[in-house]
Amino acid sequence: MSSTDARTVDVLDVSDLRFAGGTSHSIAEEVKAQHAAGYSTGLVHVNGPLVAKVCPINPQITNEVELGHAELLVRRDPIRAGVVVIRHPAVLQDAARQLPEIEADHVVIVANAAPHDIDGHEHYQPELVSEVARRQFGPEPLWAPIGPQVRAAIGSRVPQGSLLDSDWVNVIDVDAWAVERDGWHDDRPVVGRHSRSSPQKWPSDAETLRAVYPVDGSWIVRILGGAEPAEALLGELPPTWEVHDFGAMSPHEFLSGLDFFVYYHDPKWVEAFGRTILEAVASGIPAVIPPHFESLFGPAAVYAEPRDVRRVVDDLFADRAAYDAHVAQAKQQVRSRFGYEAHITRLTQLIGAPAAGAEASPPAVEASSPYTGTPVTAVEASTGADTEGSGGQASSVFADVPGVPPDTAAPRALFISSNGSGMGHLTRLLSYASRADTELEPYFLSLSQAAAVVETFGYQYEYLPSMTATGLAPGRWHAYFAATVSQAIERIRPSVVVFDGTWPYEGIPAVRQAFPDVRWVWSRRGMWKAGQGADRLVKSEWFDLVMEPGDFAASEDRGATAKAEAARLGPVTLLDLDQLDDRATARAELGLDPDAPMALVSLGAGNINDTSGDVGASIAALWSLGVQVCVTRPEIAAGGGGHRDVHVVRRFPLSRHYRAFDLAISACGYNSFHELLRFRVPTLFVPNRATALDDQEARARFAAEQGLGHQLPAVTVDAAKPLLADLLSHGSDMLARLRELDPGNGAAEGAARVVRLAG
Structure with missing residues (x-):
């Protein structure tokens, strides 16, 4: 295409302009901001799949065209644009053939919604949309989620490096x-x-x-x-x-x-x-x-x-x-x-100053208002993407991974975590992977909504929404799971798959049948509640190896796994004691007073000001002893989390900073129990009795009977104060006994077993 034959604009917005709601409103607002800043805007309408009835272009967009703020390009003449902004990926996936010839320096795909509806219906496939965009416009497209929820939904399914660092949030006058x-x-x-x-x-x-x-x-x-x-x-x-x-x-x-x-x-x-x-x-x-x-x-x-x-x-x-x-x-x-200036800043960082258009006028924002997003950077086109036959559920997080590793490359391992109620499953897998990554290449597929933490360890990951998150019926979700895992295996060709969870999913046998050469490991913690879950143990037959991360409280284990066959490891924690920050560094990292007594409260959701609940009573008891309080973010009930005397900590892994704390009040989940004891934090344990399978009461009872800590079934100020005072005075001496009980971190042995199985 000759640039002299093309209609040239700074910004070309491509969408189904009939949308009645937020998509059209957002286009209209960005057009206003672009016009005020001197950028020229072209609009191209295509009939997408999401508007079923015949209706006109949204009146807000029509108004912007009538005011001369944008030009509606309805002919098939070629168009030259600084940036093409696609609003809603489904539009491009289904209606690209309606587009005229377009040449662009940059292409941004704004993901206005997650790929799946609440009923599991898939409106678009990010892998396919990326390929269509490359074929249609040339440059490698940049993906711009409209917010964190959509970022989580598409992050594992777009080409590596194509996701913008900051969300393409809506703007408003x-x-x-x-x-x-x-x-x-x-x-x-x-x-x-x-x-x-x-x-x-x-x-x-x-x-x-x-x-x-x-x-x-x-x-x-x-x-x-x-x-x-x-x-x-x-x-x-x-x-x-x-x-x-x-x-x-x-x-x-x-x-x-x-x-x-x-x-x-x-x-x-x-x-x-x-x-x-x-x-x-x-x-x-x-x-x-x-x-x-x-x-x-x-x-x-x-x-x-x-x-x-x-x-x-x-x-x-x-x-x-x-x-x-x-x-x-x-x-x-x-x-x-979210003001106009925020949009103009991200646009300027992408394409520079306006190349054509109306005389710039000041945007309707204060000049001093800062833009808080991360600067947009161009990315090079990825190579080796395998998009053919990706199907409705495929994720492209592994799209740049060659199909079969060369003989000289390290074997690959796919780590799959169930969702659970916390970070336990994902953290255990990271414990193995971080000790094995010199001998194999780890990849992660996780049902946890916290899956993105994997990236901070340098590993590629894919987020697979759980049955609860998708709302799908069990049979349909298990088929979805099997298809997603199969596609991941097809892409990365792992030698071994490691699953951590207490209930292996029904799709696993089908995947094993499709890929018989891949070895499978079940990492299955013990301490199941007595009389529950025995039917799950028959699924051990699906695996080549069953590993059981050890438990300090194993002597109290009365559950189905206590006598089940497994390779038993020492208790598994992500870090070892020598990897923790010293006290001064930890407090500086968390922004805490370097000298004041400090406690960590890590319990279920509650109101920090309500002393009738565990969280509020814990804080009141600590304050009465002159101890400052830190809480982990999930434990603050909204509306009660803004107290100036409560510090909020949001780090992963938080255990790296445990030397910052003089004591803790915590539930007895696998991770917290073993980290707090192994890292010598005097703790009042408050077991969560509402868990489906995990016997937290047995862990709390063990800690109290062995003199390693104290326990309460529920926290009241009067009951907690003497126990906390004792922990402040004698907690370090109580934990000295742990040297006799700790066989060492089982993560290294678990990693070695996975490496051997990978061969």
Whole structure:
């Protein structure tokens, strides 16, 4: 294509411009920002697979065209663009043949949604979309997830190096959304939500629904977008709710009549971004939303579990000063992180200054607002990608891995972790891999939503959503598991697969039959609750080797695995004692007082201010002894986690910094139990009795009976104080006995067994 024959624009937006919701709104907002900064914008419409009915281009986009902010390119003439921005991968996958000839310096695929719906239906295949983009435009495409949830969903399925470091978040004209507010709208909180009336956009059970949108008249609840899913759950629409159909009024008008915006959805639904949340905050009201949004919106919103929503709203309603302070800082966060300047910065970092277009005018943001994203960097095209026959479930995290390793290369191992309720399975596999990676190449496939930590160890990984995360029926999910594992094996050609979990999945025999030369290992911890899980042990026949990571409390093991055949290892921890930071370094790394007594609280979710619960009582007892408190992030219930005297620690592996702590209050999961004892942290153990299989009570009992620590079935201030005081005074002496009981870290032996089996 001759550049003189082509229509030239700085930015070419390609999408199905009929989308009714956030995708079109986002395009319109970016067009405004681009025009204000002097960039020229072209729009190319294609009929994608997600809009089933015949309808016109979204009015917001039409308005931008009519204002001269963008040009709608409808002819088949060739186009030359600095960057092509694809909005929604499914559009490119299904409708690329509708595109004219396009030449581009850069291509960005904005992933507005995860590949799968809540019912498991796959709207697009990232592997295929990447290949289509290369074929259509030439340059290696960059993938831009719209937020952390989508990043987690696609991160393992796009070519290595193609994922932008920062999310392509939606942007908003903060000043245009601002609403003047004089005080409360009523003597009760006026709470509202705005979304499409889709089941996945609403809570999936009546209890949660009533908790976040009360039906008793204590709040005025207003809804824009219809409430059919709520009506189906409750049997009727509550008479205290005010419900308006989608489009009955503008979102700006709707938000101007609220004091709070509360948005909760089906927990299985991956909410890509939540543009209505951004609009609410920009309008000047607190957005109360689930904690998983925190990685996206940060301090701009208030986070609460459903059970805590009423308290959070009522507390802010009772304290106008606190309400106003939150609104002020939240709007500043929105301005700096989601304002027009943020978009122009990422665009400038990608293609430089405008090459053509209208005279630049100042964007509607403060010039001093910082852009907090990581700079965009171009990536070289990857080679060796195997996309043929990838199928609906294939992940491209291993796309640059040659199909068969040469004879001189190290054998490969695929480590598969189940999801569990914490980090135990994934951490054990990392324990083996990090001690074997000089003799084999580790690759990871994990059901844990924390799978991304694998990358910090330098290993490639793929995230496989669990049955719970996908919402699929068991039979369908096991087939999905088998297909995904088979595709991973086909790509990386491992000599051995290591599975860590307590219930091997039904798809494993099918995978073994398809790849009979691959050896399989089951890493299966013990300490199962008595009388449970015996039927799972028959699955040992599926494996060439069963390894059991040891347990300090093995003498208390009364479960099905106690006498089952296995290669028994020493207790497995990711680190050894000599790998820990010294006390000063650990405290500096965590930002802690170098001299004050310090405790770690690592229990189940709870409110730090509620002394009737384990977490709150633990903190109160420690404070009464003059001990400062650190909590791991998952243990803070939203709405109760902002206390200035509680330090939040968010490191992995946190055990590297255990010398920072004088004592701990912890549950008795495999990882925490063995790390705290092996690394000599005096601990009050509080077993989680709600586990399905793990016998935490037996571990806590063992520690107490052996004088290695103390235990409580539940924490009260009065019961905990004398035990904690004793740990402060004598904890180090109590743990000295562990030298006699610790046979050494079994991770090295486990790694050696895997290496031998890999051959």
